[in-house]
Amino acid sequence: MSEISATSVAKLREMTNAGLMDCKKALTEVGGDLNAAVDVLRKKGVATAAKKAGREAKEGLIVQNIQPGARVGVLVEINCETDFVARNDAFKAFCDEVARILATNPKADLEAMRTEQVAKIGENIRISRSQRLEVAGNGMIAGYIHTGGKVGVLVEVGANKEATVAQDDFKQLVRDITLQIAAAHPYVVSRDQIDPEVIAKEREIAAAQVKDKPPQAIAKIVEGKLEKFYQGHCLLDQGFVKKNSEISVKDHVATVGKQLGDEIVIRRFVRFQVGESQG
Numbered sequence: 001m002s003e004i005s006a007t008s009v010a011k012l013r014e015m016t017n018a019g020l021m022d023c024k025k026a027l028t029e030v031g032g033d034l035n036a037a038v039d040v041l042r043k044k045g046v047a048t049a050a051k052k053a054g055r056e057a058k059e060g061l062i063v064q065n066i067q068p069g070a071r072v073g074v075l076v077e078i079n080c081e082t083d084f085v086a087r088n089d090a091f092k093a094f095c096d097e098v099a100r101i102l103a104t105n106p107k108a109d110l111e112a113m114r115t116e117q118v119a120k121i122g123e124n125i126r127i128s129r130s131q132r133l134e135v136a137g138n139g140m141i142a143g144y145i146h147t148g149g150k151v152g153v154l155v156e157v158g159a160n161k162e163a164t165v166a167q168d169d170f171k172q173l174v175r176d177i178t179l180q181i182a183a184a185h186p187y188v189v190s191r192d193q194i195d196p197e198v199i200a201k202e203r204e205i206a207a208a209q210v211k212d213k214p215p216q217a218i219a220k221i222v223e224g225k226l227e228k229f230y231q232g233h234c235l236l237d238q239g240f241v242k243k244n245s246e247i248s249v250k251d252h253v254a255t256v257g258k259q260l261g262d263e264i265v266i267r268r269f270v271r272f273q274v275g276e277s278q279g
Helices: 006-016 020-029 034-043 089-104 111-121 168-184 196-209 215-233 249-260
Strands: 059-066 072-080 126-134 139-145 151-159 264-273
Touching: 006 020, 006 034, 020 034, 034 196, 059 089, 059 139, 059 151, 072 089, 072 139, 072 151, 072 264, 089 111, 089 126, 126 151, 126 264, 139 168, 151 168, 168 249, 168 264, 196 215, 249 264
Parallel strands: none
Antiparallel strands: 059 072, 072 126, 139 151, 151 264
């Protein structure tokens, strides 16, 4: 077996917050496979959570553009080499223009614009990803860029009645949802969108952490851990941040819907953070 490198150990520690020796042992056990080593550490209870693998050190901005009428919006990540450039007004203006163009024409060829900007600023610039949302039926698109432009959110929220979308309470709810997504970092809207294999792995890991307890206790503990997993990963299951997490997002949305005499549905969302892996 090849020797485990210090780089791999450091990477695993960054992903799990586990100790160096625990990381080295876990990597040795699985032949250097980082993802498998994360599972080993979680089963042993020495890794409380795994950060997304493959993070890269990048600078840049997340920008958005919402078209008039709030039925179309785009979220874009544009990277540069230094934070100094990311804070430059010319770079910010370029990013805003890219978002405006992609909102109206998602297939636009921006290479000439990009290379011109590289020549002006003197750093490599990359339009690394974008996502455009368009409302289907009644609803609206809203976006939010966190201070500093390092995190951005785009969301589509729908309603059954066209009149609901014009109500101030509906618009406020949608704004609050964008803040929730930015702050609490959910991965999906609801638990039925999670891959069954992911849930099965979470069950396995949770059971391994309490394997010495009686069977009935294990089953109860595993279900409790799964609920916490859902509350961390699923937007609707999260505690609503604006209400100090005293009620869930799902319940708050239902309450506002009842007040407006309509059914409100969070259809989909996008959350970008500068430098995160796209794999």
